[in-house]
Amino acid sequence: MKINRISPRRQLIQFSLLVLLFLIPFLRSGDAPFLQLNIGLRTLFLFGTALRVDELFLLLLFTIVVMLLFFLITTLLGRIWCGWLCPQTVVNDLGDALSSWMAKPFAQPIARRLSEHLASALLSVLLSAALLGWFMLPAEVLQVFVHPGENLLPFSITVGTALFLYLDLVFVKREFCRSYCPYGRFQTVLLDEGTLNLAFRQEVQDRCINCRSCIRACPMGIDIRQGFQIECINCGRCIDACRDVMERRGAGDGLFAYRFGATAGNRPRLGQKTAILALALVIAVLTLAWNLNERSVSTFTLQRSSTAVVRQLPDGSYVQPWKSIIGNRGQATASFSLTVVSPPGAIVQLLGPVTDIRIAPNQNQAIDFYLKLSGPSGKSTPRLEFRLLKDGTQAATQTVAP
């Protein structure tokens, strides 16, 4: 392997991404999956933290962090995302490599074409099965394939995904990047003065022998010698192709190079857009981290029953009907209790099933109970502090007017 070639580095990164695709469904952080959007539990597991469906604002924050990271990568590295990391590119590169390996023993065009179809079909099935692991536990994925009849929905989604991937690999390929990908178009507004791009080196252009190797190697079919083109995905294949040509001729280095900015230079430069995006990303990451740290593993709402009247008992005390909804966001069934703090001058009691309320993970439970107010201040009791205990430990509080 020639050490100054780009393609082996790109392939290594793409291979690592594929390994992660298959590996991440098996990774765990404590008792929870490391990264998984579990549809059955309606929960996003983010680095081991379970975000329930009622915490969608955290999912929104996470999405903002990911988007800002994409934008920052683009202002720094241009379309490196498209040429090195985008799933469409990675899958197509892998499909090309597998097809040409499977077609190698055959000379007839029809046999080679059939090998390409077979490689695409195999890859599509494997990838769609791996993707399912991002939405279900690995043991559940196995059950989908062992008992498809009992798991019709996930099985049909997997078949549909495989078919979609197969059609993409055989018929769409890089036409999607060239003509349809909206992110490719959007990227042009993110480029700034220090963005990495692929340059036809002005200082050595006169050494070009017009062999067209760079054009033949380009997956987008463009001639980058004509200058910057939006179709270029910074994959670096033309760099390698020209280096091969120049080495064979003993004519020195190739005529293309990656460059940060329009002028010669090989160090990243901090443009204005990059600085603004980096700052926004830091703020978004800190906000997400703070919210994840502060989030409660239990939810708790309190509501006075509006239809029922307050009743006075013969001993002079008052009773009010209340309702509470308690949610368990933890990973295991837990026992919850409700208590209330009696303010000075009043005696407050909770009557009803307010202790040892057992709630399964990711479930909510409604509790009806009575609030009994007595003592000298009676009905004019000031605001009350309710406490929710989870397995004997205070999990949340709420202060409400009786």
Ligand code: SF4
């Ligand atoms: S591969 Fe190099 S020498 Fe050949 S056409 Fe392209 S730039 Fe010119």
Ligand code: SF4
């Ligand atoms: S011009 Fe070069 S870097 Fe751009 S897409 Fe074509 S081969 Fe890749």
